Structures are given as C-alpha cells and as structure tokens.
Amino acid sequence: MTYAGITQITDDIVQVRIPLPYRLNIVNCYLLRGAAGWTLLDTGLNTAAARAQWAAAMKTLNFKPDDIEKIVLTHMHPDHFGLAGWWQQQAETPMPVYLPEREMPQANVFYRRANTPLYHQWMLDCGMDEATVGNVERALGSTRDLTQPHPARQETLREGSTVRLGRRDCRAIHAPGHSDGQLIFYHEAERLMLCGDHVLMKITPNIGSWPHTQPDPLGRFLASLAELSALDVRLALPGHRDLISDWRGRIGELIAHHHLRLEHTLAAIEGGAGAVFQVAACIFPLDRLTAHEWRFAMAETLAHLNCLLARRQVTCARNGVMRWGLA
Numbered sequence: 001m002t003y004a005g006i007t008q009i010t011d012d013i014v015q016v017r018i019p020l021p022y023r024l025n026i027v028n029c030y031l032l033r034g035a036a037g038w039t040l041l042d043t044g045l046n047t048a049a050a051r052a053q054w055a056a057a058m059k060t061l062n063f064k065p066d067d068i069e070k071i072v073l074t075h076m077h078p079d080h081f082g083l084a085g086w087w088q089q090q091a092e093t094p095m096p097v098y099l100p101e102r103e104m105p106q107a108n109v110f111y112r113r114a115n116t117p118l119y120h121q122w123m124l125d126c127g128m129d130e131a132t133v134g135n136v137e138r139a140l141g142s143t144r145d146l147t148q149p150h151p152a153r154q155e156t157l158r159e160g161s162t163v164r165l166g167r168r169d170c171r172a173i174h175a176p177g178h179s180d181g182q183l184i185f186y187h188e189a190e191r192l193m194l195c196g197d198h199v200l201m202k203i204t205p206n207i208g209s210w211p212h213t214q215p216d217p218l219g220r221f222l223a224s225l226a227e228l229s230a231l232d233v234r235l236a237l238p239g240h241r242d243l244i245s246d247w248r249g250r251i252g253e254l255i256a257h258h259h260l261r262l263e264h265t266l267a268a269i270e271g272g273a274g275a276v277f278q279v280a281a282c283i284f285p286l287d288r289l290t291a292h293e294w295r296f297a298m299a300e301t302l303a304h305l306n307c308l309l310a311r312r313q314v315t316c317a318r319n320g321v322m323r324w325g326l327a
Contacts (some may be wrong), residue, residue, distance in 0.1 A: 002198075009237065009243075012167060014030065014031040030237060034067045037069035038068045042084050042239060046086050066091045074320055075197065080197075082113065096157050098163075100157050100174075104156055119137070126321075132294070177207045182211055186233075195239075195244070219310055258304075
C-alpha cells in the first residue's frame with residue numbers, strides 16, 4: 001500500500017514520509033505494530049504540514065495517539081526529534097520517548113538557547129563574518145522553534161541493548177558520525193536494519209564537527225561503516241530517501257565519497273584556503289546554498305579537516321580564527 005507518502009513496507013511496518021521545510025524536504029518515519037500498540041521511530045519537525053501528514057496516517061491506518069506504545073528516536077536532530085513532545089500531548093496517557101543515552105547531553109546543549117554564544121564564537125573561529133553568522137543564527141533559531149514542545153517524559157537507550165520495536169526485538173548499535181550517539185536497530189533473523197541517518201541512498205549523511213561533538217566524527221563514521229559492512233542486511237530503512245537493498249555496496253560508495261572529499265580538502269589548502277569557511281567555499285557551491293545550509297557545509301568541512309589533522313596531514317593554528325595548513 002502506498003497512499004500520499006504512506007507506504008506499507010511489511011505487514012506490520014509502515015513508512016510515513018513527513019515533509020520538511022528545506023531542500024532535503026522529507027524525513028522518513030516508521031510505525032511498527034506490536035501486540036501492545038505501535039512503536040513510532042522518529043517524528044519530523046513540528047510544522048502544520050507535518051501534523052497534517054500524521055493526521056492522514058492516523059486516518060489511513062485507523063489508529064489514534066493512545067495507540068502509540070512508545071516513541072524511539074534514532075538521534076536528537078530536529079527533523080527526528082521535533083514532534084516527540086507534540087505526540088505526547090495528543091495522548092491521554094503520554095507515551096514514553098526514548099533517546100539514545102549518548103544523545104541526551106547533546107540534546108541538552110543544542111536545544112538550550114543559553115548556548116547561542118558558543119555557536120556564535122565557533123562560527124567566527126571558522127572564518128565567518130559577523131553578518132553571515134547573524135543570518136545563520138536566525139535560521140538556527142527558527143529550526144529550534146520547530147521542536148517545541150519538548151517531551152515531558154524521556155528515557156534513554158543504551159548501545160548493545162535489545163530494544164522492542166513493534167513485534168521485533170532489535171539490537172541497538174552505536175552509529176557515530178552524523179550524530180555522536182545515534183543508534184540504529186538490527187533484526188538479525190529478518191536481516192532488517194532501521195538505519196536512521198547513518199546510511200542513506202543518493203545523498204551522503206552530513207558528518208559535521210560542531211561545538212558540542214566529540215573529536216574526529218568523520219574518522220569515527222568511517223570506522224563504523226567498516227564494521228557495519230560485515231552485517232548481513234537484506235533491507236535497510238533509512239531516515240531519508242530510498243530504501244537500501246544493497247547494504248554493502250552503498251557503504252562502499254559512502255566510504256569512497258569521503259576519501260575523495262578528503263583529497264579535495266587537501267587540494268583546497270594547497271591552493272591557499274586557510275580558514276574553514278574558505279575551504280568550504282572551495283568544496284561547496286555556497287552561493288547556491290541557504291543560510292540554513294551554510295553551517296552544515298562548514299561543519300562538514302571542519303570534520304574533514306579534523307580527520308586530516310588526526311592523520312597528521314594538516315596542521316591547525318588556533319589564535320582567533322582557525323588557520324589550516326599542510327603538515
């Protein structure tokens with residue numbers, strides 16, 4: 001069954017494509033039916049269009065908010081987290097919201113406006129001018145607003161634990177890079193993976209170094225991909241774009257992409273780019289990106305620079321604006 005962005009994947013798993021107000025205009029959320037009700041995996045942003053799509057899903061599938069047993073979030077990014085609190089408010093008895101244990105402190109940092117000065121200085125340190133930083137901050141503030149209300153009841157999930165999703169007991173696997181604490185969920189008997197934003201078709205997950213992230217996210221992402229390629233996956237259900245039927249093939253493409261991007265990053269430094277934002281301008285068509293997208297381009301560039309730094313291929317001088325050079 002496919003109806004207006006609602007697709008039956010199996011007899012008990014439904015994909016609901018929730019609209020986003022960005023160039024990446026859809027987030028894939030999943031409903032998994034079990035004996036005690038539905039498990040909702042990821043939620044979308046709190047926009048009128050997203051709420052309308054969930055209303056259509058409830059009508060099409062004949063369920064109500066109280067039929068949702070729990071909400072499980074793969075990671076804390078707004079397009080996955082944003083409607084969790086709204087869903088709790090719709091139910092007479094608010095369902096629990098589960099967030100990966102390592103994501104909880106990240107969420108506390110990201111969603112507190114008190115941390116705005118931290119991000120402001122980080123962007124200046126990366127070589128953005130004040131006017132550009134102001135444009136980016138306005139875009140960031142509007143995105144944070146679309147995650148209100150936040151869940152009143154949150155619980156944590158640990159990597160390596162068994163998590164009940166609908167009628168399946170899945171293994172929670174730590175999948176860092178796109179987000180430090182992201183968890184993906186593997187059901188070995190069915191060779192089924194719910195892979196969040198870790199492995200995507202047609203696009204590559206944004207791997208960014210942010211003020212709140214742990215060191216070398218790209219290095220950790222590439223190591224995670226190498227480990228995950230050993231798993232036997234028949235079908236993977238991602239957070240964006242198409243379903244994945246060639247798990248190992250797609251992982252190989254992602255690894256190759258980032259190796260090439262590392263070469264391009266080195267070439268930008270060889271060409272004289274020294275600040276992160278200057279290097280980003282050599283790699284991304286910044287003039288065709290929005291203010292919302294500039295910070296992702298810069299964070300991804302910094303992740304590649306930090307990976308090269310960990311490999312001792314570049315140096316970084318930190319005196320105000322970060323200055324990068326060849327080792």
